Amino acid sequence: MKDNLSDYLRAVSLKRNMEKEYSEINSDIFFFDNKFFDNFRLALIDLVNFRDAKEQWNLLLVDTPLIEKSKSFNKKRKDIENFRNNFSGHYDADVLNTVYRKYNEAFLTDSGSESQYIMITFRMLQESINSRDGELKSMFFWDGDIECDLFCPEHQAILIKYLNETLLAAIEVCEFVAQKLVEDLQIPDSRTAMAVLIAEMEQAQNEDL
Numbered sequence: 001m002k003d004n005l006s007d008y009l010r011a012v013s014l015k016r017n018m019e020k021e022y023s024e025i026n027s028d029i030f031f032f033d034n035k036f037f038d039n040f041r042l043a044l045i046d047l048v049n050f051r052d053a054k055e056q057w058n059l060l061l062v063d064t065p066l067i068e069k070s071k072s073f074n075k076k077r078k079d080i081e082n083f084r085n086n087f088s089g090h091y092d093a094d095v096l097n098t099v100y101r102k103y104n105e106a107f108l109t110d111s112g113s114e115s116q117y118i119m120i121t122f123r124m125l126q127e128s129i130n131s132r133d134g135e136l137k138s139m140f141f142w143d144g145d146i147e148c149d150l151f152c153p154e155h156q157a158i159l160i161k162y163l164n165e166t167l168l169a170a171i172e173v174c175e176f177v178a179q180k181l182v183e184d185l186q187i188p189d190s191r192t193a194m195a196v197l198i199a200e201m202e203q204a205q206n207e208d209l
Contacts, residue, residue, distance in 0.1 A: 008181040010053050015174035017046045022167045031156045037118050044084040050170045051077055057177050066176050069169040079136050086125045099123045126150040
């Protein structure tokens with residue numbers, strides 16, 4: 001029961017987090033604004049956490065329409081991990097050298113500022129996308145240009161659309177998993193589930209003493 005409770009609370013938590021991030025990302029904030037950047041980063045962290053959680057939920061998704069959304073997410077795993085790494089400062093050395101060579105002014109302007117960090121991070125993300133052939137890179141084929149340029153409003157919109165679709169699919173899976181588990185557990189809400197899980201953990205600790 002403890003594992004099911006844990007999975008239920010994880011699904012509820014991820015769903016709530018991603019819903020908030022989706023709302024903030026689509027609230028007409030300037031693309032390079034700190035608030036947009038922070039919610040974009042948090043969304044990527046939660047999507048990687050969703051990836052890990054989903055490994056435990058696959059049996060719940062078999063023979064449901066959501067199995068296709070799960071498979072679709074699997075195709076995006078490498079892209080999401082790559083995005084998260086860039087937003088966490090885990091830069092690929094070759095991509096970083098490319099960015100420094102092509103956009104040297106970004107490293108010289110507002111040195112050490114928050115805006116400089118945001119600009120460089122999006123340049124890193126942009127060049128990471130351009131360095132990997134595949135479906136994501138092909139989405140940025142616009143007006144005869146086959147490279148992603150995240151300082152182009154049209155390309156910003158493509159990236160946001162890609163993230164939105166990924167978030168919404170993940171939210172739907174989390175909602176299904178939470179509903180399925182709460183029915184099996186016969187627990188009315190997440191607060192009760194948390195109380196039950198804590199009680200079980202305390203009981204287990206007492207038994208070990």
